[in-house]
Amino acid sequence: MARHHDAPTSASPAPLPVDVPAAELLNGFVGTHVLYALTVSGVLDAVVAAGSVSVPTLAEATHSEPTALRALLRAAQRLGLVHGDAGTDTVALTPGGREAYRVRGYFTATVGGFGDVFRHLDTLLAWPEEFGRSVLQNGHYTALGCAQNWDFQRRIFDGATGDLGFGRVADIGCGAAARLIHLVGGRPDVTGVGVDVSGEACQLARQNVKSAGLDDRITIVQADVLGVVGAPEAFTQVTDADLVTSYFILHHFVGERVGGRPFLTALRAAFPRARSFVFADGFRDPRTEPTDDAGPAPLFTLAYQLFHDFTGVGLRTRAEQREMFLDAGYRVERELPFGHPLEWLFVLSPGTDPA
Ligand SMILES: C[S@@+](CC[C@H](N)C(=O)[O-])C[C@H]1O[C@@H](n2cnc3c(N)ncnc32)[C@H](O)[C@@H]1O
Structure with missing residues (x-):
């Protein structure tokens, strides 16, 4: 050479x-x-x-x-x-x-959480079903990366949710439980429950809850959210919450149907005592089509989009997501950027229609 x-x-x-x-x-x-x-x-x-x-x-x-x-x-x-x-x-x-x-959390999630997916894109071109089995994803690092992003999201979150009244919070897809610990830790009368399907994430969450001295007020339940929403009576320790939160996981479910109903409608019905729902998620850039000369993608967006394209999880634009909330009967109380141009925080109330 x-x-x-x-x-x-x-x-x-x-x-x-x-x-x-x-x-x-x-x-x-x-x-x-x-x-x-x-x-x-x-x-x-x-x-x-x-x-x-x-x-x-x-x-x-x-x-x-x-x-x-x-x-x-x-x-x-x-x-x-x-x-x-x-x-x-x-x-x-x-x-x-x-x-x-x-912004190190995006690196932790991209390399540690689904770096093996990117390293095996060539193999996955032929066998994309490997994604479904999640063999190449590491729940520990995905959860850890999301928790690290909390550093810059916390202030925005507190501004948007500081006035919500609640006594019990359920966090769906809680990951490392950083946000749940924050919500419960500062409120001595509040209890919480985190739900996550990943054993690795639940283990990390339990460690963090214990280190925060909150294991008497926060429980971590390993379960699939679709199971909880499909059979809420079997998960009353989760579904008796009056505040429901979920961060960066909703896009996996909003297109699903549970018990014959759209997921968001079934979710609202599964939590009859909920007065507020706080949801954060990452959305599809409405401007980015392959033919556009859209310039460099924002940090993490390329990884996020490619990962979901490969897994077959359709990402929605923020406007599409807002419409889905409204169609399912929620009222949008607040909607604000969550520290990244394509990541947004929604504060919703259940509205008045029965779900
Ligand atoms: C991107 S991480 C977000 C973690 C946490 N919400 C946060 O913001 O720090 C998504 C989490 O959802 C969990 N998850 C994925 N599918 C799930 C399911 N079907 N039911 C419950 N949790 C799920 C993953 O294990 C992971 O911990």
Whole structure:
């Protein structure tokens, strides 16, 4: 292979490109994995906590092998995420690194949650049913990534829901339970229940509930939401809630029918005491059709869209989702962006029609 400084001849291949989409693509792939590794190993948390930290201290604090850690930090420096001071052997985040840390949850979910899906797209072209069996998805990292995004969603959430009155909250598809812990933790008279189909997510949720000292007020139930909505009388500890929440999972169900009714109608009926429903989800960009020159996709949107295209889960636009809520008899009280251009928070009330 010709090195960059070799004099080109008519027989030499062209030098490797460094500033074209191919190079950006490959660097982005590597950078995504570097950021993911620095996140899930706790390195970024340690750097953020210290501001600037010596590499040997960082290695010890994160149980990292120092030579490997230095290699990772060198790559991160090349990517503009950290800057290092060779004199003091310290590292700190750059402004770009701080922004990447803020949105690290998208990297955790994309690489750890469904990275194996992307790595096997070639195989899945022939056997897409593998998606249905979920063998390539890791519920722990999907839930963890969503929980990390809570860092920048919490303020928006509190502004939108601070005035809701409730005594018991049920969170559908609770993942790591970060949002449930937040809602219950600050309200001594409130109890909560989280429902998740994934054993990995339930395990993480129970750990987090215990660490928060809330295991006397929050229960985690491993169950399929379709089962709960289909047989609410079998899940009264869930369905007696007066606040129902669900974040970033509804798109899997809104097109389903349960007991002959549309999912959203059946959900409303399954929670007869509910005074409010708080739903967040990610939506399809109404402008992005393959023929459009729409420019780069917002962070995570490309992964989100491709993943759902492959799994056959149709994503709706926000406007389509609002119509579905209205058709199912809910009243839309509030609707606001949730920290990403295509992720929105809805605060609904059950309306007056019987579901
Ligand atoms: C994208 S994560 C969101 C986690 C959490 N709601 C949050 O925002 O942090 C989706 C969660 O829904 C769970 N889930 C998927 N299908 C489900 C089902 N049929 N019933 C209950 N939970 C489900 C997944 O296991 C995962 O934890």
